[in-house]
Amino acid sequence: MYTYLWIFFCVLIIILLTLDLFIIHRKDKVITLKHSLIETGVWILISLAFNVVVYFTLGSKSAGEFLTAYLIEKSLSVDNLFVFQIIFAYYLIPSKLQHRVLFWGIIGSVIMRAIFIYFGVKLIENFDFLLYIMGLFLVFAGIKLLLGKESKVDPKNNLIGKLIRRIIPVFKNYHGNKFFVTRNWKLYATPLFIVLIVVETTDIIFALDSVPAILGITVDPFIVYTSNIFAILGLRALYFSLAGIMTLFHMLKYGLGLILAFIGVKIFFEDIYTINTLHSLGVVLLVLFGSILLSLIMKPRLANNTDMQKL
Numbered sequence: 001m002y003t004y005l006w007i008f009f010c011v012l013i014i015i016l017l018t019l020d021l022f023i024i025h026r027k028d029k030v031i032t033l034k035h036s037l038i039e040t041g042v043w044i045l046i047s048l049a050f051n052v053v054v055y056f057t058l059g060s061k062s063a064g065e066f067l068t069a070y071l072i073e074k075s076l077s078v079d080n081l082f083v084f085q086i087i088f089a090y091y092l093i094p095s096k097l098q099h100r101v102l103f104w105g106i107i108g109s110v111i112m113r114a115i116f117i118y119f120g121v122k123l124i125e126n127f128d129f130l131l132y133i134m135g136l137f138l139v140f141a142g143i144k145l146l147l148g149k150e151s152k153v154d155p156k157n158n159l160i161g162k163l164i165r166r167i168i169p170v171f172k173n174y175h176g177n178k179f180f181v182t183r184n185w186k187l188y189a190t191p192l193f194i195v196l197i198v199v200e201t202t203d204i205i206f207a208l209d210s211v212p213a214i215l216g217i218t219v220d221p222f223i224v225y226t227s228n229i230f231a232i233l234g235l236r237a238l239y240f241s242l243a244g245i246m247t248l249f250h251m252l253k254y255g256l257g258l259i260l261a262f263i264g265v266k267i268f269f270e271d272i273y274t275i276n277t278l279h280s281l282g283v284v285l286l287v288l289f290g291s292i293l294l295s296l297i298m299k300p301r302l303a304n305n306t307d308m309q310k311l
Contacts, residue, residue, distance in 0.1 A: 002222055005057060009050075009226055013110070016046070016233070021103060031099055036240035043234030050230060054223070064277035065218040066227045071284050072217070072263075073231035074238075075256055076210045081239050083202055091195045093174075100177050101192065102236040105199040109232050112204060116211045117225050124219055134212045135267030138260045141209050145257030160201045161194050170194060209260065216263035217280060251298065255291025259284055 024039075047070060055063035088098055124131050164170075168189045175181050179193040214224050262283055266275050 005053075005222060008053075009222075012050075013229065013233070017107070031095075031237075031240040033240070036237050039237035040234060043230075043237055047230040047234065050226065054226075058223075061277055062218075062220065062223055064281055065220065065223050068277060068281040068284055069214040069217050069223060069227035070231050071281075071288065072213050072259060073210050073228050074234070075252070075259070075284075075288055076206065076213070077231060077235050077238065081235075084199065084239055087195060087198055087202065091191060091198075093192070093195055097174070097177055097192060099236055099240070101196050101199060102239060104179075104196055105203065106232055106236060108196075108200045109203045109207075110229055112200070113207060113211065113228050113232070114225060116207050117215075117221060117228065120211055120215055121219050121221050121224070124215065131215075131267055134215065135264040138209075138212055138216060138264030138267070140264075142257040142259070142261030142264060145253050145260065161198050164189065164194060164197055213260055213263050216267050217277075251291045251295040252288075255287045258287050258291075262287075 051063055051066050051070070054066050084102070087093075088101075093101065124134075168187065170189045170191065170193075171181065172191070174192055175190050177192065178190055179196065181188050181190060210228070211224075214228060218224060263280075266280065
């Protein structure tokens with residue numbers, strides 16, 4: 001059963017990414033709000049359709065786990081879109097090139113998440129105590145978000161970006177959508193490649209929160225990986241949809257903090273009291289909708305607005 005599902009999933013992802021890069025976004029252009037909203041809706045519908053496939057092949061429990069994991073990863077991604085704004089603003093990347101960077105960044109994420117999830121599941125299967133350490137980490141990460149002390153990303157001090165500059169000479173100016181150019185038989189990286197590297201390394205930092213959170217819901221590799229990938233595949237379209245209105249969701253990070261802390265506590269008390277998948281899904285939905293509702297009711301602090309204007 002899983003073999004056929006894995007094949008179906010891999011073929012589907014290859015087809016979707018091929019259509020995205022070579023047909024829908026064949027030419028670099030500024031993504032309009034209307035286009036990004038439509039594309040975001042399509043990605044969500046595809047994800048929900050895949051969830052239906054999971055329901056009829058693996059059962060309601062797996063389908064519930066997929067939806068819960070998908071919502072958690074998607075929510076964490078929304079909060080992380082602020083970081084993409086900072087990176088693009090810092091490097092002055094043209095609007096029409098942002099989608100290309102995010103596309104190839106997603107390709108890297110697909111590979112890196114597979115590695116993270118594979119080793120994460122294997123470690124938990126062989127060392128049960130690591131699950132409790134992961135639970136403690138999630139509680140700590142949740143408290144940090146609730147206290148407004150989440151880690152800040154500084155593109156200027158990205159270590160991998162600095163290392164690349166030491167290895168490969170970098171042009172000062174962009175050369176269209178090219179990541180590399182040659183001059184006098186010598187290879188040069190363009191600033192676009194540096195931006196891609198910064199986005200990739202930032203995603204690894206994101207995965208330190210999101211992957212353990214999903215492993216707290218299920219350790220089924222298929223559910224963990226597919227829900228994670230479907231969530232991040234729609235991240236590019238979601239970025240352009242929310243780029244102008246992300247300040248409306250200023251309370252979301254507190255909701256995410258509660259969710260991470262909830263999953264961490266759930267892991268600790270799993271042997272004493274098991275919270276079923278539907279109840280976990282209900283908590284996630286309640287907290288997410290609650291934080292969005294509070295964001296619409298409560299005005300963001302002036303400091304938050306000022307920070308966004310500086311971008």
